[in-house]
Amino acid sequence: MFDVSRVQKELTECNRDKAISGVSIALYEGGSDLSHLRGTITGPVSTPYEGGTFLIDIQLPSGYPFEPPKMQFITKVWHPNISSQNGAICLDILKDQWSPALTLKTALVSLQALLSAPEPDDPQDAVVAKQYLQEYPTFVATARYWTEAFARTSVAIEEKVRRLVEMGFPEDLVKSTLDSVNGDENLALEKLCSS
Structure with missing residues (x-):
């Protein structure tokens, strides 16, 4: 241990x-x-x-x-x-x-x-x-894109939470579900709809 x-x-x-x-x-x-x-x-x-x-x-x-x-x-x-x-x-x-x-x-x-x-x-x-x-310039552009898409959390997550709450899901459940799928809004919606 x-x-x-x-x-x-x-x-x-x-x-x-x-x-x-x-x-x-x-x-x-x-x-x-x-x-x-x-x-x-x-x-x-x-x-x-x-x-x-x-x-x-x-x-x-x-x-x-x-x-x-x-x-x-x-x-x-x-x-x-x-x-x-x-x-x-x-x-x-x-x-x-x-x-x-x-x-x-x-x-x-x-x-x-x-x-x-x-x-x-x-x-x-x-x-x-x-x-x-x-292809270093392409690498940099791709890395920036992935950072924007997957690692920018604060504003993006708040926006995703707002949209999912507007669909009628409880805010706490939306936040925990988004957290469990690493902020992927589509996966979160799937999980929310199936539970």
């Missing part, structure tokens, strides 16, 4: 300066399980990810901090080192370069740095890496 007090301390430390660092961590879906967390990182300035808010699923193995956390992007992102299909991440500190001296905040800040400095020669998504290397 992982060290609960260390994880609690890491959550406090990470969230203390989230306005400055651009990263934060919360319990997943308002639960109480410290082994399943949700990280948030803001897109770095002067990148195609600027203005986006990216959600990361964090699973802590029983051997944490001696084993790395398992992290995966929930928010769809167009990046050579992140799978455009399932959000899997290719980052050395989440694999063989992990050290117990590192923290969840360190890992999230490293993900934020990865958004700024892709490593197309060690890709997770070969299609994106090829585009990055051979």
Whole structure:
């Protein structure tokens, strides 16, 4: 079993300066399980990810901090080192370069740095890496489009909530449903109609 007090301390430390660092961590879906967390990182300035808010699923193995956390992007992102299909991440500190001296905040800040400095020669998504290397302007345009479509939450989510509430669904249910489908309005409507 992982060290609960260390994880609690890491959550406090990470969230203390989230306005400055651009990263934060919360319990997943308002639960109480410290082994399943949700990280948030803001897109770095002067990148195609600027203005986006990216959600990361964090699973802590029983051997944490001696084993790395398992992290995966929930928010769809167009990046050579992140799978455009399932959000899997290719980052050395989440694999063989992990050290117990590192923290969840360190890992999230490293993900934020990865958004700024892709490593197309060690890709997770070969299609994106090829585009990055051979058609850079197209890569930038696609990454910006994906950021606008999937990672711009505040205004877009409020608008989606308003539209779904106007259809007669309760606001709390709309928000939780949108959250469960990562802001996809069509999927949320399907779920709302089927429940």
